[in-house]
Amino acid sequence: MLIDETGRMDEEIEYLQVKKPKIMEGIQPQKGWIEAIGGSMFSGKTEELIRRLKRANIAKQKVEIFKPRIDNRYHETKIVSHDNNEIFSVVVESASDILLLAPKDLEVVGIDEAQFFTEGLPEVCEILAGRKIRVIVAGLDLDYLGKPFGPMPALFAIAEFVTKVHAICPECGYLASHSHRITEGDELFLVGGKDEYLPLCRLHFYEKNPHLVKK
Ligand SMILES: [Zn+2]
Numbered sequence: 001m002l003i004d005e006t007g008r009m010d011e012e013i014e015y016l017q018v019k020k021p022k023i024m025e026g027i028q029p030q031k032g033w034i035e036a037i038g039g040s041m042f043s044g045k046t047e048e049l050i051r052r053l054k055r056a057n058i059a060k061q062k063v064e065i066f067k068p069r070i071d072n073r074y075h076e077t078k079i080v081s082h083d084n085n086e087i088f089s090v091v092v093e094s095a096s097d098i099l100l101l102a103p104k105d106l107e108v109v110g111i112d113e114a115q116f117f118t119e120g121l122p123e124v125c126e127i128l129a130g131r132k133i134r135v136i137v138a139g140l141d142l143d144y145l146g147k148p149f150g151p152m153p154a155l156f157a158i159a160e161f162v163t164k165v166h167a168i169c170p171e172c173g174y175l176a177s178h179s180h181r182i183t184e185g186d187e188l189f190l191v192g193g194k195d196e197y198l199p200l201c202r203l204h205f206y207e208k209n210p211h212l213v214k215k
Pocket of ligand 1: 169170171172200201202204
């Protein structure tokens with residue numbers, strides 16, 4: 001069992017990457033794979049992404065984070081700082097920009113807000129993994145209508161490791177998997193915070209959205 005909620009999967013793969021265990025003669029060690037992290041709003045997706053990247057950074061691996069441009073800001077944001085090592089979040093226009101901007105010696109790439117990228121993102125992740133890069137991609141797996149969001153289903157399919165994280169449903173205290181939009185509007189790409197979305201469990205999501213119940 002490689003995946004559990006304590007992050008054991010993460011430690012296992014770091015062991016493989018850092019320690020380079022003895023392998024059968026003639027077989028190259030695996031270096032380059034895809035990890036997908038999905039969940040609702042306020043489920044800690046980005047925190048989980050950052051946690052993994054921080055650990056790689058501490059191990060002195062070359063790390064970078066990419067985010068899609070979803071508003072008018074275009075800038076670099078410092079995400080992590082440890083012993084003068086910094087991870088910058090680079091805002092890109094499209095998934096293919098990640099290929100252009102990823103440094104040649106990059107070892108680990110984080111991709112946040114993956115749901116806002118186009119369907120081209122899974123292919124980009126596969127190209128990066130083919131370059132022996134550890135790819136960690138995090139995003140909202142369901143939109144506010146409870147439908148699979150953008151490239152997330154394909155990312156879950158091609159990833160070697162899939163982690164679902166959850167918020168807590170304020171109605172019942174059960175794990176929240178859905179993002180309920182509180183405000184009006186049918187814009188799919190509404191970027192919002194606590195005033196716009198409420199994480200809910202399946203039961204309470206469909207209770208508040210009876211028009212979305214599948215029959
Ligand atoms: Zn609930």
